[in-house]
Amino acid sequence: MARYHIETYGCTANRGESREIERALRDAGHERVGGAESADVAILNTCTVVEKTERNMLRRAAELGQRVPELIVTGCMALAQGEEFEDAGVDARVLGWDAVPEAVRNGECPTPAATGTGGTGGTDNGNATEPILDGVIGILPIARGCMSDCSYCITKRATGRIDSPPIEENVEKARALVHAGAKELRVTGQDTGVYGWEEGERKLHELLDRICAIDGDFRVRVGMANPKGVHGIREELAQVFAANEKLYDFLHAPVQSGSDEVLGAMRRQHQVEEFREVIETFDAYLDHWTLATDFIVGFPTETDADHERSLALLEATRPEKINVTRFSKRPGTDAADMKGLGGTLKKERSKELTDAKMDAVGAAHEAMVGTDREVLAVEEGTGESVKCYDEAYRQVIVQNAPAHGIEPGDFADVEITSHNTVYAFGEPV
Numbered sequence: 001m002a003r004y005h006i007e008t009y010g011c012t013a014n015r016g017e018s019r020e021i022e023r024a025l026r027d028a029g030h031e032r033v034g035g036a037e038s039a040d041v042a043i044l045n046t047c048t049v050v051e052k053t054e055r056n057m058l059r060r061a062a063e064l065g066q067r068v069p070e071l072i073v074t075g076c077m078a079l080a081q082g083e084e085f086e087d088a089g090v091d092a093r094v095l096g097w098d099a100v101p102e103a104v105r106n107g108e109c110p111t112p113a114a115t116g117t118g119g120t121g122g123t124d125n126g127n128a129t130e131p132i133l134d135g136v137i138g139i140l141p142i143a144r145g146c147m148s149d150c151s152y153c154i155t156k157r158a159t160g161r162i163d164s165p166p167i168e169e170n171v172e173k174a175r176a177l178v179h180a181g182a183k184e185l186r187v188t189g190q191d192t193g194v195y196g197w198e199e200g201e202r203k204l205h206e207l208l209d210r211i212c213a214i215d216g217d218f219r220v221r222v223g224m225a226n227p228k229g230v231h232g233i234r235e236e237l238a239q240v241f242a243a244n245e246k247l248y249d250f251l252h253a254p255v256q257s258g259s260d261e262v263l264g265a266m267r268r269q270h271q272v273e274e275f276r277e278v279i280e281t282f283d284a285y286l287d288h289w290t291l292a293t294d295f296i297v298g299f300p301t302e303t304d305a306d307h308e309r310s311l312a313l314l315e316a317t318r319p320e321k322i323n324v325t326r327f328s329k330r331p332g333t334d335a336a337d338m339k340g341l342g343g344t345l346k347k348e349r350s351k352e353l354t355d356a357k358m359d360a361v362g363a364a365h366e367a368m369v370g371t372d373r374e375v376l377a378v379e380e381g382t383g384e385s386v387k388c389y390d391e392a393y394r395q396v397i398v399q400n401a402p403a404h405g406i407e408p409g410d411f412a413d414v415e416i417t418s419h420n421t422v423y424a425f426g427e428p429v
Contacts, residue, residue: 002030002104005039005068009057010047014075017097017382018045021074024101027132027139027188029155041104042068044092048077054084061090070328074100091343093326098422102294102323131173135379136409138182142170142207146190147197148226151267152299152327152335155190164196167203171210178216183409184378184389185211185220192222193229193253202229205236212244217411219376220244221393224252227278228270234278238285249286250393252321253278254294258313259306262299266335272313279317290392292321297353298346299327300338307349314356320364320394322357326350358421365419368394375426377401377410388412388426395423404428 004025008018021043022032036042042064046057057077065071071092073085082094095103132139143164149156174185187208189195196203204225211220230237230253241247255275257263263271275293282289295310314322326346329336375388375396386401386408398406398414406412406428414426 002040003033003038004030004041004043004104005033005036006043006045007060007064008045008075009053010045010076014045014047017075018043021045021097021100023134025104028101028105030104036064036067039068041070041072043072043074043100043104045097046073046075046077048075048080053077054081058084058088058090061085061092062088065091072100072103096422099323103325105323105325131177133177133180133182136181136183137378138174138177138180138185139188140170140174140177140185141188142192143189143195146226147194147229148191148269149267151265152296152330152333154330154333159190162191162194162198164198164203167196167207167210170207171214174211175214178214178218181409183218183376185218186223187211187220188223191224191226191229193225193227193233197229202233204229205233205240208237208247209240209244212240212246218246219248219389220246221248221250221389222252224254226268226270227253227255227275228268230278231270231274234281238281241282241289242285245391248389248393249289249391250292251278251282251289252292254323255313256294256296257299257302257306258295258310259302262302262306265301266296266299272309275313276317288392290321290394291317291319292323293317293319294323294325295353297324297326297350298341300335300340302341302349307352311353311356314353314360318360318364320361320392322361324350324353324357362419362421365394365421365424368416368424369419370416372413372415372429373426374411374413377406377408377412379408388414396426397423398426398428 006018008015033039044061044064047053061073073092073094074097078094079096085092085094093103143162145159145162147162177185192204194202241249256266256268258272260271373390375390377386377388379387381387381397384402385397385399386406388396388398390396413429415429416424417427418425
């Protein structure tokens with residue numbers, strides 16, 4: 001878990017994006033602090049409306065970069081003039097809004113939030129697996145902890161080993177969220193794939209089948225599941241996905257590296273071939289589905305050959321959602337004692353992997369153009385747009401939503417008209 005400080009400049013749209021970033025960070029268990037001095041990472045959401053503003057952004061970025069271990073710059077100036085920060089000597093990661101939460105997570109497992117507002121939950125009772133209703137999105141942490149012992153991860157110290165409530169308890173929480181108005185249930189945990197493992201039997205597929213049997217018109221998104229946990233139930237899990245239309249055909253399985261040697265040093269438990277076998281199984285059961293994965297770039301033991309293996313794995317598997325994170329040391333972890341790679345080398349490798357990522361993601365969205373999709377509107381976007389998701393959890397933006405009578409919670413049929421690399425645009429039909 002990280003302590004973060006965020007500063008936002010510019011228009012209402014920027015403030016809205018910062019709220020989205022903070023919601024994702026909160027859901028992952030990160031803690032906001034009042035000032036940069038006590039933060040592990042600072043996030044600067046920038047504006048670039050006039051030259052004076054640009055100078056102010058560069059000056060503020062330089063100040064923050066000297067006060068925090070890590071600086072992330074996002075927002076309009078980051079997207080339009082990201083090279084300006086490097087040219088000014090600012091040591092920062094320049095990212096789009098959507099990439100910020102995963103970058104802060106640093107490859108670690110998420111930590112379900114303990115409290116929430118509205119609907120179900122919302123009391124500060126210390127229970128870290130209480131559900132949250134946020135608009136039409138129901139956040140359902142199904143367990144706490146994991147079975148991994150990753151050498152770079154500090155989250156394990158806060159959460160411990162997997163502790164899975166009974167299936168019936170989680171089903172009742174899901175039912176309560178649906179009755180309270182949830183249209184999208186987000187099943188979360190440090191590692192959803194090992195749900196029930198402490199009792200000797202992984203039960204994620206059983207739980208999802210039961211949740212999908214709840215009366216109502218809603219969708220279910222499964223949160224991060226490490227490849228090792230999924231691998232042991234890949235057939236059963238793929239069958240449940242194929243049998244239930246309520247389940248988004250989407251799997252987030254973070255491989256982290258294409259090198260078995262690096263995975264061993266990370267203590268990731270799985271090997272590359274197991275990751276590939278998970279993909280092959282889902283391919284066999286599902287015609288169209290979305291694979292999301294993560295790569296950590298620049299782990300201390302990573303060689304040039306290891307990096308090339310990661311690039312080759314990305315090219316071979318073509319995930320549609322990819323989080324690329326430069327390794328940074330977490331205090332108290334075993335990896336923190338390893339001799340690290342240079343920042344320039346990590347930056348170069350990150351750029352190579354990010355370029356390959358954008359090529360894969362852009363191609364996936366380009367293939368959507370001209371097709372018709374049923375989407376679920378889940379939250380308001382910028383201006384008068386709404387963010388929607390299709391059956392494989394690909395993001396589709398519908399603009400001028402009020403004119404089309406579409407608001408969060410509505411299902412709609414749309415034609416995909418264009419894309420912006422990381423998401424598509426749809427026109428109601």
